[in-house]
Amino acid sequence: MPVPRRIETGFQQPVPGSVPPTARTIGNGASRLRPEAPGHIQTCYTKLWPHSAITLARLRVCSPGAGRGRATPQRLPGVDRGGRQGRREAGDGRRHASVTGDEEIEDRGTAGLGDVMEYHRIETALLSGLIRDRQLYVLALNQGFHADQLSHSAGKRLLKAVAELYGAGRPVDDLTVRAYLEDQGLYSEDMARYLATVLAQRPPTAGQLVAYLEILRARESRELLLRLHEELGAFIHRGSDAHQDIVAFTTEAIRQLLDIQKRRLRRQVLPVAEAVSSLVDDAERRGGGQLGYSIYPFERLNALLSGLRKGFYYGLAGAPRRGKTNFALELATYVAANHRVPVLYYTWEQTRRVLAARLLAREVGINPTLILSGADAAGRSLAARLREAQTVVSAYAPFLFVVEAGRRETLDRIRAHAYNLMQEFGTNEVVIFFDYLQKIPTREYVDDPRARTDSISTELAEMSLELNCPIFAISPLDKEGCRLDEKPADESQETDLYHRPTMHHSMGSGDLEYDLDVAMVLAKDWKATHDLHQLLESKARAEGLDPQAMPRVDIVNLFVDKNRDAPEAASYIVQYAFFVTLNKFIELDYKLEKEYRPDFHGFTKIQDIYGYLRQQGYIPTREPGTPAPALVSLGGVAVPRAASGGGPGAASAASIG
Known part of the structure; x- marks a missing residue:
């Protein structure tokens, strides 16, 4: 699979200081945008990609004194016009718009020449992309593109020829298309000129293609509505009763x-027979196995979830310092390493540099803060060890894209990123992580936190289905949820299975858990953590080691409270050792409900956990008659050098207990 050098998003900086337009009713029942103030921006087609120049953004600046209720349209600088800058004179056409939020409606009957040329450029750019990139052709078909959405007869014939070539499994490029048209007797002078125009156009990115298709769908709907309007007027004036x-x-x-409504749908509604046939074909081809992307070496979670599944929406909640970001980042690296598919990780909390340091820290057993400084606690350079770690990370790094997100990264923009990334890799697969959900900006300001969270969550669920990909979102807990994850004041609460936070305690949570296909919560196991710390101290003293040299390890339980279409598993709770300073999770075992009984003796399991971590080299030890092992100082925490090796799969878990 080719690795792209860069991702073309097709977006430009949003126009600062823009004010949403308002509408007033005019004589024919339509609504027309009017400016609130001089310099105000009027926008058509902004629902799809509000910050994109490739929406034909139809941005018009309303000049002062433009007339009562009217605006003098001017072309904004920097808007992509298919490689050509243009300016349409005032009066080329009046635009009537609906502000219901669905799409803007243009009066084609009074559209100027500039509008016709715009659509011509869109159509030729689309055809250019379909000829030169099969991935774009498949995407267009999935979006419901058909020949009737093209206005030029030559374009319709050209699209039919391209479809026949792809359908026959033949190569498609400039020469084969021209030769096929000649063989079919379709290569007239008009077709030759049209094909030359198409081939001269720069192919769109995947994100641009999706926006272009929506514009053509909107135009087709308007033309059909206009035709129906004319028929209605003719019927009324005929006077027949x-x-x-x-x-x-x-x-x-x-x-x-x-029929208009059906055509506006992005995808055709298909009978269940197709889904049944697909399942039978998959069974013959795969013959069993898990359903989603493998997250090995998290073996138990992998079996519990059957991997990260396409079209599924995953949520992870937890209190601060429970390792939510590190856990999600580990999952992202495992998917990229195991499947070599593009993985997008959007972070509103950390920089790309900090997260990269955490990736290296997992491989060398060094505190990420020391990696950022470039030297260990004694001032020695870490360059040699980091080069070794870089070799391990480079196995999956070309497929992992960490995006420092901000207010511009709306879901529309992220969707375009995903389409473009799939196009660059030549695949229809992608996995997306969000850190975290409540930080994702919305198109419009929403004051109510619950309504805002619900709106974002609903869009994420829809996006997972549209892109047919796993979407994984992190959510922080509210104050009540954080209180439930604090150390219990009463020891009896330590054995209470239900004294813990759930997804309902997510910040701003309303219908979040109902949107999710899989809901998971990280919570500290206070009793197991306390028992392990006591065992570590006693073992250190017995071996003549400094108890303060023991690594800081929290035992964390991952509760899978909701697991749609889940396979059978021994438990819905998976236990992890979280090395806080190393930002690393080690999967231990399932935690069974019987372990919450007051009469359950868990010390044997703690000893097994200690033995496993020691065997894997994560606990510093000294055999009788040998000197103390060389420790790597981590600023108050030390681990043996044996813990510095391996990669994402080096710490595969063994059975505990």
């Missing part, structure tokens, strides 16, 4: 409206 004429006309009008 016969009952059968009215019934027949309204029946036909309803049929046309339903």
